[in-house]
Amino acid sequence: MAVDDAETKNGSAWGKATGGALVTFEQVGYSLPVKSEPKGRKHILQDVSGYFEPGTLTAVMGPSGAGKTTFLDIVTGRKTQGEITGSLLFDGKKATKTFLKKHTAYVEQFDTLLGVLTVRDMLLYQAQLKCDRRESLQSKRDRVDALIVELGLSTCADVVIGDNLNRGISGGQAKRTNIGIALVTEPRIIFLDEPTSGLDSQTSCDVVSILRRLADSGRTIMSTIHSPTSEAFRLFDRLLLLHKGHTVYFGALHNKNGDASGGAVPYFAQLGLVYDPSTNLADFLITETGDKGEAANLKGLWQDSSYLADAKKHQEQLLLASIQLQANSAEAVTYLEHNMFSAVGVLLRFRSRANCKCPDFIMPRIIPSVFFGFIVSTLYYGAGGKAENPENISARGNVAAALFMSTVMPAFTAAGYMPSIVTERPLFYREQSDGCYTTGSYLLFKVIEEGFFHIFASLIFCLMTFFLIQLPGSFWWHWLLNFVTGQVGIALAYFCGSLAPNMDGANTLLPIINVISMYFAGVLMTYDAIPDAWKWFPWVTFMRYGWTANMLNNFPAECEMPLLAATPGCPTEYWGLKEGSSGLSVENNFGALCGFWALWLGLTFLVMTFVRHVKR
Template sequence: METTKPESQHGTLADVEALADAHLLNDTVQTLSFDSLTVTVPVKGSKEEKKILDNVSGIIRAGEMVALMGPSGSGKTTMLNLLAGRTHKIATSGKIFVNGGELSKTKFRKISSYVEQEDHLIGSLTARETLDFSARLALSNSITAAERKRRIDALLASFGLVGNQTTLVGTPIRRGLSGGQKRRLGVASSLITCPKILFLDEPTSGLDSAASYEVMSYLKNVCKSNKLIVICSIHQPSTSTFNLFDSLYLLSQGKMCYSGSLPETREYFASIGHEIPHFYNPAEYLLDIINVDFAQDKQAASEQLQVIQSKWNSSEKLSAIKDQIVEAQNGKTDVVLEAQGKTTQILIPVVLLHRSFVKSYRDVFAYGVRIAMYMGLAIMMGTVWLRLSTHQESIQPFINAIFFGSAFMSFMAVAYIPAFLEDRATFIKERNNGLYGPTSFIIANFFIGVPYLFLIAILFSVVSYWLSNFYPSGTAFLYWVMWLFLDLLAAESLVVFVSSLFPIFVVSLALTAFLNGLWMSVGGFLVSPRILNVFWKYWARYIDYQSYVFQGMMVNEFSRRNYECGEGCHCMYSTPLEDKCMIDGDGVLAVYGYKTGKNGEWAGILVAIIVGYRLLSWLVLKIKRT
């Protein structure tokens, strides 16, 4: 039974008019055509090449919603990415035309938008806030707040989200929008960038048939009303969803089996001996007859597929399409871009900072969990190393406490990985749609963390420093906070770098933990710098931010204090104060080879390491496109 939706749930005529009045979209793009598109990739282990897209041609007109279908490995995702200008480092040939002419990648990106298969929405924002931040990132700051609000209201109405505009998208611990509503919001946030061509990768993935129909019917409504070109790669839709499309492009093994009007599909396949049965899902039937991978008789299925592709290549329909492509080129018209431009690069980090701030106080996984973890660690440390005395027996516990406080605070920065990976996924989506680049992202990401990390350093120190009875002075306390703050900044910068390089949670976690283990090993506590193996000493230790923090905290404590010797004036460390039954703290530092008066130098090196990690993160994001 086909799924139907009441008309009242779609955007009303007034909503459509509001969308048009808001000038979100216009009809300056009449056609998107492509001729003889071919993509080849090298075959591993040989000098041969494989065609994953072979001589594909077609033409799509404004107001059409196109289904790009085919079995797994048919080339539909490659075709979608090629049309969207998202192919990198692969050999391609053929031409893509807009209104019969070729466009530069920069200009094409300004008139198109791409909706990923994954939503990549920030779960701690509401539906309205998601659209608002998308508008502020995409549109010029010359657009007034009232105009921006009008555009957002129009999209909320057109996609049936007015009643859910204050609902959170949803986080792992807070329920929010349904799957279908999230998908509609993802499409709406892409439309606010004023595209004329919209690409969607598996927009119904993970949705049931009712939700799939809901999403696609809303999209069809907006597509028709605003003369959009909408191209969707889709896998085996329900009959009701399939019938929403205007055109079908059917691929198998990189070759076209059919392209053209959806209503003419049944007639065409009947003419070549494959009549679609009545009361049968046409999408399912078409995929069955062109799918070789799961056929019981693969040879027969392969021969059948070759016949279907051969008949299409010699069909009158393909000849007509070729003629239409030539006709579009002969009647080439310019693509008119809106004069508003993009948001200035200076303003973008401010918008990103605002968005990150909203996320930071709503999403407990961003900093809330970490603050709780660090406070628990502070209480544990303060009560384990409780009120250490100034007797020589407390010297080693003081050293142990310094190592524990600095090293484990650094290690626990791995808790930031999930939050950063969510931010990174959002950045990749928005960067690919031309909103901003890695510079703005890295700047905003750094500055949003500074106040929270400083707060963590203060809270941790207030509890652990005084409970453990480190040197009781305001100056010494502030130096301790400074070292801890720089330690946290460096640790989070390491997380950002590793997670940018390997954006998979388990891999990032494992590598960050390994590096922290390495820094602990060569930092100066477990093995004295005086006897550390030269292989590790002359490279790892000099780039180990934990070693500078440990040195700074050691000097902060031991350069200020003297310690009482044991009974009979037996001193564990030989210092000039030995005849007074005391140990000069500088003698403890001498055992480790630490000198005083180098706080500025060590702090400068830590700042350089932090900047270095951030620059490496920027470089990785600059190079990596996914």
């Protein structure tokens, strides 16, 4: 990976030399309320102390259950539950949300990328969302190009990332792309959660080599890591070793010459835990701090060690120097974040443009309308012309059934729009935590994007059904009612997708609501036949209003032949359209549909804002 090419274009492949920040943590603890535990609390972390120094690469290790991920969530400000104790300072100050968003970056263990974008577009998309709005697009492009060169992504820069079903870039390339996403904002501190997880030994070493160079550029780098290779582990400077929530070692990993004869090795040797240089040092440390660590009381030995005293003394010196440096430095330049609508513009420009080229995205939104439009149109072909005669009771009943299917079909095909809310959830959580956009921005983007595609889907369906069935009403009302009913169905699908913890739950919840609503929409049971205990339900189902409006668009509001009032020849009387709806007005029932659309979107917004399916 050549650095020179990138440096000649943008000064430095890693961006501006902003330097890192000193992160100090003193007696950090974390606990959760558990009734079965002593004093009603379960302690996950206790008295964890240390620091992350600019220009160093620190590893956080420990056996399973040691508290590595919990500690990482605390220092990155992503813990959403439990009680945190102790002191956590960034350059001697408590970090604000603005500081964390602007000066820190977090690379998650699992890659959260958009499979429809290329590597270059993914990095530019993130740069557009995260960087100062006043910065020119060309400047962001130059930064992305430099990152692509330095991260060794040149060969796959214009390759679509892909997903589980569509082949794209490799796992190592995806991990480096994830690191690139963190670097687009030129952060001072980078936190990583097991960046080598799932990678082969060579790829793991390549990833850690990138982290090594980032640290050498002056940044503060901290990474949890599990079972690294000897080559990768050798690139780290410091080690924070945890065992069941307690610190059992913090300090240099190697001596100044970079070999294992100094640092952690002599400390554990004096405890009787001798390292064999022919083996992997990381494996040795994990093994010795497993069950053996508890038997050897490594926690107590660390508390009494001179290594801990030296670490505290050095931490105090670093903190004083950092505070003095901050006092003498100029105030940081502020940056302009995206507002709600500018963030929506970025989402549409990158994600919607890519989705327009993706058959996997388009087909589930268009094909059902074509298929059901063909079925309904051919099944009720010409029924509308015959239904103009009120005495043709059979034809009027068929038209009512066709309009019923035109109403419920958009609600059921909305299931094709629901998966995106569930499958994009990890990306939504990550981008929201990174300060890319608000819940309102994301939801508005989804409404615009899905509404655009639904315009064409509903037009195809309505062109087929209106002219082949020969409906007597207004085509534009027929299309508008179908489109808005579909939008209500999509909003309901969003609500189910956001409320359910997974796709299985969403696929169960949406059909239940739609099927129950279908019983009360009108055709399957007249209003008079509904039991008194259930007569309230038609008022709260959007399908009733949609079907009523469709019926009034095609049939007179008043009965033409009173003698037929007890038959479908007089639809208004027979199905009781005056009840369980907004009266005998197309406009009023259309307004009610719009109200349901706003209601389900509002509920979706509340769920996405206050319900977190991933608790940290």
